[in-house]
Amino acid sequence: xxxxxxxxxxxxxxxxxxxxxxxxxxxxxxxxxxxxxxxxxxxxxxxxxxxxxxxxxxxxxxxxxxxxxxxxxxxxxxxxxxxxxxxxxxxxxxxxxxxxxxxxxxxxxxxxxxxxxxxxxxxxxxxxxxxxxxxxxxxxxxxxxxxxxxxxxxxxxxxxxxxxxxxxxxxxxxxxxxxxxxxxxxxxxxxxxxxxxxxxxxxxxxxxxxxxxxxxxxxxxxxxxxxxxxxxxxxxxxxxxxxxxxxxxxxxxxxxxxxxxxxxxxxxxxxxxxxxxxxxxxxxxxxxxxxxxxxxxxxxxxxxxxxxxxxxxxxxxxxxxxxxxxxxxxxxxxxxxxxxxxxxxxxxxxxxxxxxxxxxxxxxxxxxxxxxxxxxxxxxx
Numbered sequence: 001x002x003x004x005x006x007x008x009x010x011x012x013x014x015x016x017x018x019x020x021x022x023x024x025x026x027x028x029x030x031x032x033x034x035x036x037x038x039x040x041x042x043x044x045x046x047x048x049x050x051x052x053x054x055x056x057x058x059x060x061x062x063x064x065x066x067x068x069x070x071x072x073x074x075x076x077x078x079x080x081x082x083x084x085x086x087x088x089x090x091x092x093x094x095x096x097x098x099x100x101x102x103x104x105x106x107x108x109x110x111x112x113x114x115x116x117x118x119x120x121x122x123x124x125x126x127x128x129x130x131x132x133x134x135x136x137x138x139x140x141x142x143x144x145x146x147x148x149x150x151x152x153x154x155x156x157x158x159x160x161x162x163x164x165x166x167x168x169x170x171x172x173x174x175x176x177x178x179x180x181x182x183x184x185x186x187x188x189x190x191x192x193x194x195x196x197x198x199x200x201x202x203x204x205x206x207x208x209x210x211x212x213x214x215x216x217x218x219x220x221x222x223x224x225x226x227x228x229x230x231x232x233x234x235x236x237x238x239x240x241x242x243x244x245x246x247x248x249x250x251x252x253x254x255x256x257x258x259x260x261x262x263x264x265x266x267x268x269x270x271x272x273x274x275x276x277x278x279x280x281x282x283x284x285x286x287x288x289x290x291x292x293x294x295x296x297x298x299x300x301x302x303x304x305x306x307x308x309x310x311x312x313x314x315x316x317x318x319x320x321x322x323x324x325x326x327x328x329x330x331x332x333x334x335x336x337x338x339x340x341x342x343x344x345x346x347x348x349x350x351x352x353x354x355x356x357x358x359x360x361x362x363x364x365x366x367x368x369x370x371x372x373x374x375x376x377x378x379x380x381x
Contacts, residue, residue: 001363002026004192004203006180007211008033009040010152010344011337013159014076014352015209020163020170024363028203029163029174030194032215037156041213044236044316046251046264046272047152047345049073050091052117052144053253053260054346056109058324061375063114065347068372070148072349077150081165082158085151085267087250092122092131093142095255096300102255107142119144133247133302149251149264152345182224183208183334190333193224207362209355210336213319219281228329228338233281233317236342237290238274241298243308246271254301261297270311273298277342286313318342326351330358331381350376 003019005012008031016029033039051066070088077086095103110119120126120143128135130143163174175196182193186204193202210216210226214233221227248271254261261275273294291313298305320341321327328351329336337355340347350372357370358378370378 001206002028002204003359004028004030004190004205004208005211006030006183006192006208007213007215008035008174009037009211009213010042010156010348011340011351011355012211013156013163014348015211015355016172016174017159017163017166018352018356019359020166020172023170026171027173028205029172030178030180030192031174031176032179034176035160035174037160040156041236041316041318042152042156042344044238044314045152045345046238046262046274047085047150047155048091048147048251048262048264049088049149049346050144050147050251050253051346052110052114052119053091053093053147053251054343055114056106058343060113061325062343062347065350065372065375066343067146068375069347069349070146072353073150076349077155080158080162082154082161084154084158086148087150088146088148089250090143090145091147091251091253092127092134093144093253093255094134094138094140094301097139099256102257103140103142106255118146131248131250131252133304134252137301137303147251150345151266180212180225181222183210183226184224185333188333206333207359208334209359210334211338213338213340214281214317216336216338217281217319226334226336228336230321231319231338232279232322234320234341235278235280235282235315235317236274237278237286237294237313237315238272239291239294239298239310240312240314241271241273241305241308242269242311243271243305244269245307246302246304248302252301254297256297259293261294261301263298263301271308281317283315283317286315318344326376328355328358328376328378329381330378335359335362354378
């Protein structure tokens with residue numbers, strides 16, 4: 001089959017690489033951005049793989065997908081030539097004394113809903129032993145030993161390099177700076193219309209996989225480009241800090257009445273700090289209020305952040321449906337993959353496997369049961 005993938009963020013890159021390795025299809029990847037992916041939601045992320053850490057704010061199927069994906073990530077990453085960070089040494093939840101009610105509520109939530117998953121309450125001495133510099137500021141913590149993280153930006157780069165390398169020996173084309181403006185049914189297939197550096201073009205395909213994220217919302221996609229009316233944008237903000245005097249080795253979450261701050265160590269003194277989740281499709285620069293909240297919260301976790309260098313602050317919008325569930329929507333010649341919300345890296349391997357199974361069914365005219373229908377059903381129109 002001749003397959004178009006629209007959108008070259010995390011899912012677009014994973015799908016493109018899987019399909020060219022399959023060597024059964026011709027693949028064309030449409031990318032509104034350049035290959036650096038700086039405009040993608042995957043770039044403005046921390047790469048946290050923390051299903052229990054997210055469990056208070058998502059449905060149980062997302063948590064289950066997260067645990068399955070945690071087991072799948074090492075194999076995916078091992079298939080890449082370029083090194084990227086993968087860590088599964090756990091995460092720690094902490095709270096200040098005045099906010100211990102939120103901490104205790106989270107502990108009860110895990111005990112009630114996920115008693116089979118290991119978690120360990122730590123006193124100060126145990127916290128000092130596990131994460132010495134964290135124990136200076138907190139009397140207790142909750143250790144979740146199965147949680148992890150990966151290097152999201154390194155992964156985007158590694159996927160780009162792998163695509164360019166393996167694409168040389170496959171029927172593969174990567175059209176950068178190409179904005180898709182139309183997806184039209186044409187007989188048994190689809191025609192993709194796009195603007196490439198100001199020039200209008202179109203190509204026919206047997207199948208289109210739409211992974212545009214917020215680009216597929218009504219605001220960004222015109223009526224000719226298969227918009228998803230229920231899709232909305234949720235703004236996220238984060239800082240990248242260089243703090244060589246801070247020595248934290250695993251992801252830290254700070255429980256707070258209004259937000260959960262996360263601190264993700266990326267090695268060599270670099271940290272990603274974020275928390276905000278704003279119901280807005282505004283991708284303008286970070287506000288003063290958000291910056292003050294994030295940085296003061298990070299300082300409250302570790303005073304060493306006071307002397308950190310701010311290397312970057314990033315604002316980006318994540319795609320979400322009204323129920324905050326990811327969706328695969330299948331119709332004639334078109335499969336739309338969207339709504340991964342704040343869980344993109346957490347659940348990506350499961351979503352990838354499900355989409356590949358859908359493509360296999362389409363290409364072979366099968367009706368084989370999909371591997372994760374219990375966790376992520378496919379909507380057929």
